[in-house]
Amino acid sequence: MMGERMDSFIHYASLFLFAAGSFFVITGALGLLRFPDFYTRMHASGVTDTLGADLILWGMILQADGDWLLIAKLLIIMLFLMFTSPVSTHSIAHAAWVGGLNPLLGKDLKHSDIAPDRDETKSAPEAQSADGQHEGGTE
Amino acid sequence: MVKFLISIAGRFIVLSLALMVIWLLLSGYFDKTTLLVFGVFSALLCAWLTLHMGILDDDSVPLSVMPGIFFYWLWLFIEIGKSNFIVAMQVWSPKMSLSPQMIRVKAHQISDSGKATYANSITLTPGTVSVDLLGEDILIHALTEDLADVSAIEDMGRKVCRVESTMHPNLKTKAKEGGGA
C-alpha cells in the first residue's frame, strides 16, 4: 500500500520532471532562434544544456526503478555534461571574441566595436576584427 | 623530493581507485572475475597513461577540493535553477527586453582548477557566460542588466575561494612556483 503510493508519487514526480525538462529544452531552442545575436543566443543554448538536460535526466533517474547501475550511468552522463557543456560554450564564446565578433550591447542593442581588445600587444586587432566582420555580417 | 614522490603516488592510487569505482558502475558485473581483473588492469593502465602524459597533478585529481565541492554544487544547482527562469522568461516574453552587458570580474582563486571552476560556474548559470579568462580577469557577457550583477558573481567567486582554501595548505607555495612560470 505504502509502496504503491510511493510508486505513484515517483511516477507523477517524473512526469513533472519530464514536462519541465521538455519545456526548458524547447525554451532553449526557441531562444537560440529568437535572440538577436550570437552572444545572446549562447545564453539560450545554456538553458538547454543545464536545466533542460538535467531535469530530463532526473526524470529518467526516477523512472529507473531503483536500478542502481542505470542511475549511476545517468549520473555519470549528467556529471559529464556538467563538466563539458560550459567548456564548449566558453570555447565558442572565446573563439568568437578572439575572432573579433562584436556583441550587441545596451538596451538599444547597438553594435559595439570592442571585440578584440584583449591582445593589442600580441597581434593585430584590425586584421582580426576585419576578418570577424567579414564572417559575421553576411546577413 | 620524497614529498613530491609521495604526492604523486598518492594521486596515482586515488586516481586508480576512482577509476575502478567508475569501472564497476559502468560495468555492473560484480561477479565476473575476468571483468574485474580487466577492470583493475584498465584502471592502472589509465592512471599510468595519465602520469605518462604529464597531467597527473592537482587539476586532474583534485583531492583537496573533494568534500567542499559537493556543498558548492548543491548551492550552484539552486543558482542554475533561478537564473534559468530569468532567461526562460526573456525567451517567452513577446517583447524581449534584453540589454546585454560586458563586465569584468576578478578571479582571486589561487589554483588553475579553482579559476576554471569559477569560470565554469559563471557559464553554467545561464544569463552569464565567461567569454575570456586572462590572468586574473574574467570577462563576462551578461544577458540583462539584472543578471550583470557584479556583487552576486563575486559572491560566487568567494564561495569558490572558500572551497579551495579548505584544501591543502601548500597551495601558497604552488602559487609562488606557478607565478614565475
Added chain:
Amino acid sequence: MMGHLILRVVIKLLFAPILLFGLYVQFHGDYGPGGGFQAGVIFASAFILFALGFGIKETQKRLPPTVLPFFMVFGLLLYALTGVLGLFMGGNFLDYYVLAPDSHHNAGQHIGILLVEFGVGVAVFSAMMTIFYFFAGREPEIHDADW
C-alpha cells in the same frame, strides 16, 4: 599558455575517465554494445582531446609517432595469429572453439573474441592516431589552411 586554461583543466580532469570508458567498451564487447573498433576510436579520441588542448608537439613528445606503427603491427598480428592458432589446433581460420574445446562455458569463444578484439582495438587506436598526426600535424606554413 593562459588562453585556454579552462579547456586544459577540464581535459586534465576528463582524460583518465575517457580512457577508462574506451577500455570499458573494449572489454564489454561481448556483453553490451561496443568492441574493438569503437574502443580504439574512443581511446584515440582521448589523446586527440589532449592534443587539442595541449598542442600536437606536446602530444608527439609523449606518444611519439614512431611507436604507432609497432602498435599497428602488433594489433594486426594479434588478430592474425589468433586466427592461425585456430588453424593449427585443428579448426578453421578464426575458429575460437578449438582454443578451449573442453569448456562448458564456451571459454574458447570468449578467449578468442577477447584476443581478436584487443588486436582490432590496438590497431584502430594507432591508425587513428597516425591519421590525426598526419592531418593535424601539418606545418601551418602550408598556405592552403583556409580552404
Added chain:
Amino acid sequence: MIMYVAATIAVIVAIVIALARAILGPSLYDRVLAGNAVGTKTILLLGLMGFLTGRPEFLDIALLYALMNFIATIAILKFFGYRTMSPQMRDISSRLRNGHNDGGADG
C-alpha cells in the same frame, strides 16, 4: 510510456528549431553553437530512446555521444577559429592572417 513519447517529441522539435538556427547562421560561431545544442539534445534523445525501447545500453551510446560532441566542438573551433591545430594558436593564426592578406592573390 506516454511521457517518454512526449519528451521525445519535444526534444525532436527542439532539434529541428536548433537546426534552423544552424542553417540560418549567420556567422560560423552561430552554426557551431547550434551544432553543439543539437548534440546535447541528441544525448537526451538517445537516453529517451533507451528508456522507450527498454534497452538501457543506449546510455552507453549517449555517454559516447556526449564525449564526441565535446571533442567535435573543440576541434571545429580550433580548426576554423584558429585555422590550425598547432600549439601557439593565437600567434600562428595572426601570423597566418597577416601572411595571407598579402599572399591572398595566389590562393
